[in-house]
Amino acid sequence: MNLRVFSTAQAAADAAAAAFARAAREAVTARGAFHVALSGGSTPKLMYATLRDLPDIPWKAVHVYFGDERSVGPDSPDSNYGTAQRELLSYVPVPPSQIHRMEGERRPLEDAAAAYADLLPKRLDVNLLGMGDDGHTASLFPGTTALDAGGRAVTNWVPQQDTWRLTMTFPEINAARQRWLLVAGGKKAEALADVQAGRGDHPVGRIQDPVWFVDAAAAGETEN
Numbered sequence: 219m220n221l222r223v224f225s226t227a228q229a230a231a232d233a234a235a236a237a238f239a240r241a242a243r244e245a246v247t248a249r250g251a252f253h254v255a256l257s258g259g260s261t262p263k264l265m266y267a268t269l270r271d272l273p274d275i276p277w278k279a280v281h282v283y284f285g286d287e288r289s290v291g292p293d294s295p296d297s298n299y300g301t302a303q304r305e306l307l308s309y310v311p312v313p314p315s316q317i318h319r320m321e322g323e324r325r326p327l328e329d330a331a332a333a334y335a336d337l338l339p340k341r342l343d344v345n346l347l348g349m350g351d352d353g354h355t356a357s358l359f360p361g362t363t364a365l366d367a368g369g370r371a372v373t374n375w376v377p378q379q380d381t382w383r384l385t386m387t388f389p390e391i392n393a394a395r396q397r398w399l400l401v402a403g404g405k406k407a408e409a410l411a412d413v414q415a416g417r418g419d420h421p422v423g424r425i426q427d428p429v430w431f432v433d434a435a436a437a438g439e440t441e442n
Contacts, residue, residue, distance in 0.1 A: 219414055219430060220428065220429045220430060221414070221430045221432065221437070222429065222431055222432070223433070223434060223439065224431070224434070225433070225434055226433055227402035227403070227435075230261075230264075230400065230402055230432055230433045231261065231262075231264035231265040231267075231268055231400065231402075231431075232264075232265075232268050233431055234265050234398060234400050234431040235265045235268035235269045235272060236272070237429075237431075238254070238265070238269060238275075238344070238346075239269070239272050239274065241254075241396065242254070242275050243274065245343045246276045246279045250279065251279050251280075251281055252276065252279060252280045252281065252343055252344075253281045253283065253339045253341070253342050253343050253344075254281070254283065254342065254343060254344045254345075254346065255282075255284060255342050255344070255345045255346060255386065255394070256284055256285070256298070256302050256346055257284075257286075257347050257348045257356070258284075258285075258286060258288075258298035258301065258348065259348040259350075261348055261400050261402045261403075262301075262305075262346070262348065262400060263301065263305050264402075266302065266305040266306035267305065269306055270306060270309040270310060275310070277310045277311045277312050278311055278312070280312050280316065281316045281317075282307065282312060282317045282318060283318050283338065284298050284302070284319060284320050285345060285346070285347055285356040285385065285391070286298065286356040286358075286383055286384060286386065287299065287319070287322040287357075287383065287384045287385075288357075288381065288383060288384075289322050289323075289327055289381060289382045290323060291322065291323035292319060292323075294322075297322060298320075299319035299320065299322075303317075318334075318338075320334050320384045321333065321334075322384060327373045327382050327384065328373055330373075330384055331372050331373050331384055332371075334370075334371040334384065335370040338370055338371070338390070341395060342390075342393070342394040342395065343394065343395050343396065344394060344396045344397075345391050345394035345396070345397050345398070346400065347391070347397065347398065347399050347400070347422075347425065347428070348399065348400055348401060349399055349406055349409060350406075350409075351405045351406060351408075352409065352420075353409040353412065353413070353418070353420025353421055353422050353423070354420075354421050354422065355391075355399070355422040355425065356391065357376060357383035357384065357385035358374070358385055358387075358388065358421045358424075359374070359376045359378055359379075359421065360378075360419070360420070360421060361377075362375065362376055362377075363375065364385055364387065365388070365421060367387045367388075368387065368389060369389070369390075370386065370387060370389070370390040371384065371386050371390065372384075372385060373385075388424050391425060392424075392425065396429065397425050397426065397427065397428040397429070398428060398429045398430075398431060399425070399428045399429070399431065400431045401430065401436045402433040402435065402436055403435055403436055404435040404436065404438075406432075406435075406436040407435065407436055407437065407438040409422070410430075410432065410438070411438055
């Protein structure tokens, strides 16, 4: 595993932000644009705060996507897009036409998934992901039908949350040039240890060759 362990959640987030800035510059130099998918959850907020203040990110050439979304509108406090908008996108000069949200409020939700699959780029440069305590990533939860879905974006019934979600599929996630996992907190330690040891069938274990940015607590490291 390409596991990078940092002393705190903030340090892990700072490292991921620095990697984001480098990847953006490299992609724009090589291909003229940087196509990145952002994740939900609380840990990315730390990274977003750092990104707001980093210099030399070519924001006008950045295209933003989302790995998953709840079945809510953009103004909902539960919206992954809404969190990214409040914590990052409202601070940086990404052209609004280059911010591509999943329409969680659209019905039927299958139409939102199909529309999103159509607007995704040929290949993402970076897919930024998180991991839940149960080993899920994006909205690919244990035991759900989307774990084996093809295509690029699908709906997924998540009984653990009693709700429908929109999510990228594993084929789409693994097609990105780079896949990063930003993980923090002691509650994630058991699932991460299982993935490291090849135990169980955690969805996150299906991500191919990811780079892990984790804090010491998630890595199971404790102070003596």
